[in-house]
Amino acid sequence: MTTRTTSSSAHPTISTPAGDVPADAPAWNRQRHSQMPSHRYRDVFHRLELPEFSHGWADRRITRAPLWVPVDLRDGNQALAEPMDPARKRRFFDLLVAMGYKEIEVGYPSASRTDHDFVRLLARERIAPPDVTVVVFTPARADLIARTVESVRGIRNPVVIHLYMATAPAWRDTVLGLTRRQQIDHVRGAAAEILRLAGDLENVRFQFSPEVFNLTEPGHVIEVCDTVTELWQATPDRPVVLNLPATVEVATPNVYADQIEYMHRHLDRRDSVILSVHPHNDRGTGIACAELAVLAGAQRVEGCVFGNGERTGNVDIATLALNLHAQGVDPMIDFSDIDEIRRVVEDCNRIEVHPRHPYVGDLVHTAFSGTHQDAIRKGLAAHRARAAETGVPEGELAWDVPYLPIDPADLGRSYEAVIRVNSQSGKGGIAYLLETGFGIALDRQQQIEFARVVQEHTDTTGREITAEELRALYTETFTGRSSGSADSADRACMK
Ligand SMILES: CC(=O)SCCNC(=O)CCNC(=O)[C@H](O)C(C)(C)COP(=O)(O)OP(=O)(O)OC[C@H]1O[C@@H](n2cnc3c(N)ncnc32)[C@H](O)[C@@H]1OP(=O)(O)O
Numbered sequence: 046m047t048t049r050t051t052s053s054s055a056h057p058t059i060s061t062p063a064g065d066v067p068a069d070a071p072a073w074n075r076q077r078h079s080q081m082p083s084h085r086y087r088d089v090f091h092r093l094e095l096p097e098f099s100h101g102w103a104d105r106r107i108t109r110a111p112l113w114v115p116v117d118l119r120d121g122n123q124a125l126a127e128p129m130d131p132a133r134k135r136r137f138f139d140l141l142v143a144m145g146y147k148e149i150e151v152g153y154p155s156a157s158r159t160d161h162d163f164v165r166l167l168a169r170e171r172i173a174p175p176d177v178t179v180v181v182f183t184p185a186r187a188d189l190i191a192r193t194v195e196s197v198r199g200i201r202n203p204v205v206i207h208l209y210m211a212t213a214p215a216w217r218d219t220v221l222g223l224t225r226r227q228q229i230d231h232v233r234g235a236a237a238e239i240l241r242l243a244g245d246l247e248n249v250r251f252q253f254s255p256e257v258f259n260l261t262e263p264g265h266v267i268e269v270c271d272t273v274t275e276l277w278q279a280t281p282d283r284p285v286v287l288n289l290p291a292t293v294e295v296a297t298p299n300v301y302a303d304q305i306e307y308m309h310r311h312l313d314r315r316d317s318v319i320l321s322v323h324p325h326n327d328r329g330t331g332i333a334c335a336e337l338a339v340l341a342g343a344q345r346v347e348g349c350v351f352g353n354g355e356r357t358g359n360v361d362i363a364t365l366a367l368n369l370h371a372q373g374v375d376p377m378i379d380f381s382d383i384d385e386i387r388r389v390v391e392d393c394n395r396i397e398v399h400p401r402h403p404y405v406g407d408l409v410h411t412a413f414s415g416t417h418q419d420a421i422r423k424g425l426a427a428h429r430a431r432a433a434e435t436g437v438p439e440g441e442l443a444w445d446v447p448y449l450p451i452d453p454a455d456l457g458r459s460y461e462a463v464i465r466v467n468s469q470s471g472k473g474g475i476a477y478l479l480e481t482g483f484g485i486a487l488d489r490q491q492q493i494e495f496a497r498v499v500q501e502h503t504d505t506t507g508r509e510i511t512a513e514e515l516r517a518l519y520t521e522t523f524t525g526r527s528s529g530s531a532d533s534a535d536r537a538c539m540k
């Protein structure tokens with residue numbers, strides 16, 4: 046038996062023998078210590094001193110959508126093996142405008158010619174409606190700031206110049222080689238340079254992101270942010286966006302929410318600051334982080350339409366917005382033809398959306414399993430009956446169909462793929478496919494009888510059975526038989 050070392054907040058290093066059941070494990074949990082080298086990692090509480098305070102986010106509800114800012118054309122784009130060419134950028138931008146986004150990060154003009162030229166295109170041609178704010182991104186370097194400011198000259202839309210610098214200790218020490226004091230001076234210098242070059246452009250506002258906010262000492266990040274808002278003279282009429290990224294997710298979402306609420310309460314000039322978040326998804330909890338951050342005081346959320354971005358991606362705005370829709374809150378973005386949106390996003394990113402991706406995946410409104418199908422079939426029938434009874438159109442009527450969190454029709458989808466049959470299915474699903482596909486209504490006895498036949502078939506093939514195959518099997522079962530079963534065929538009513 047080998048010995049491994051684990052960490053916990055109470056005892057940072059404890060030796061535990063791999064393969065052993067922990068001494069304090071209850072009888073119902075006989076999981077054994079693994080060989081995973083988890084002792085190499087520390088939780089956020091060992092990496093950062095976080096202030097303790099009584100948070101309020103847990104008691105709040107989200108009642109309106111934050112300002113969504115898609116960063117597909119910048120953060121998403123920088124993570125693609127083949128960054129978007131001008132045509133793909135333009136197509137993606139037009140899609141974002143058509144969906145109703147009012148603030149769009151369009152690129153990193155000092156990074157590449159394509160990004161720069163796209164910003165210039167916005168200055169030359171009126172492809173951005175006047176109410177759409179254009180955001181451009183720059184690091185804290187004088188030459189790159191100059192190129193960025195130069196790129197936005199002539200744009201008539203509202204413009205946000207977005208400055209960033211990583212503030213967390215590992216980045217300060219290892220990447221940038223700056224002490225805390227030096228970093229504050231560096232950021233102040235960069236912010237002053239932006240103000241010098243663009244302060245007199247009336248359509249321009251400013252944004253600052255302390256990259257890796259979530260691993261930065263609260264005292265330091267407050268000081269950097271307050272320095273910037275003071276220098277830029279943030280006012281309610283010309284507010285500054287402070288964008289607090291979980292650049293690499295490191296903690297449970299409640300920790301991020303606490304960090305955001307702490308900033309919300311302690312930042313200077315709070316009424317002149319638009320508090321923004323930018324979660325990534327390394328732990329798979331980007332959505333939860335964004336939602337809790339909004340509860341904690343965030344007013345603006347940056348993400349990518351279906352969560353593209355470095356590593357595991359940026360937070361997925363479609364999921365966030367449709368989560369609101371599913372709770373009766375207007376998402377303020379139009380997803381009424383989600384499959385068309387997906388086609389454009391897939392073409393532009395050259396990355397496919399997963400079939401289980403919330404709301405948009407091919408399989409997310411589909412049930413294969415019998416009891417789910419039975420409940421959906423009954424639920425859809427009840428929904429239609431309620432619509433007929435009340436005279437309220439089906440698409441307007443309150444939705445309460447089991448296993449379908451929202452009506453697929455809201456997203457422009459049909460009910461065709463809602464039920465698919467394989468060996469996990471039951472009579473309800475089979476009956477649904479025959480009814481909706483071919484107008485064949487089986488009575489209960491026939492359903493039971495036919496389900497056995499289908500079960501035998503799907504168990505033997507191990508595959509899904511299509512509606513067409515189901516119909517052929519139905520014909521073979523009920524009409525192709527000798528007289529004894531003709532009764533059954535007669536009982537099946539063809540509508
Ligand atoms: C979390 C994020 O999404 S941050 C955005 C990341 N996006 C990108 O990097 C995509 C676009 N980037 C680029 O095209 C290039 O990196 C450029 C044009 C910005 C800079 O290119 P280069 O001059 O070749 O530098 P390089 O790419 O090696 O970047 C490293 C340098 O940037 C510095 N740096 C990193 N972040 C910042 C910042 N926010 N402000 C100023 N300097 C920074 C590093 O300290 C390092 O400086 P050093 O060379 O003196 O050690």
Ligand SMILES: CC(C)C(=O)C(=O)O
Binds near residue numbers: 288
């Ligand atoms: C710098 C910010 C906005 C960012 O892209 C990140 O931290 O991921």
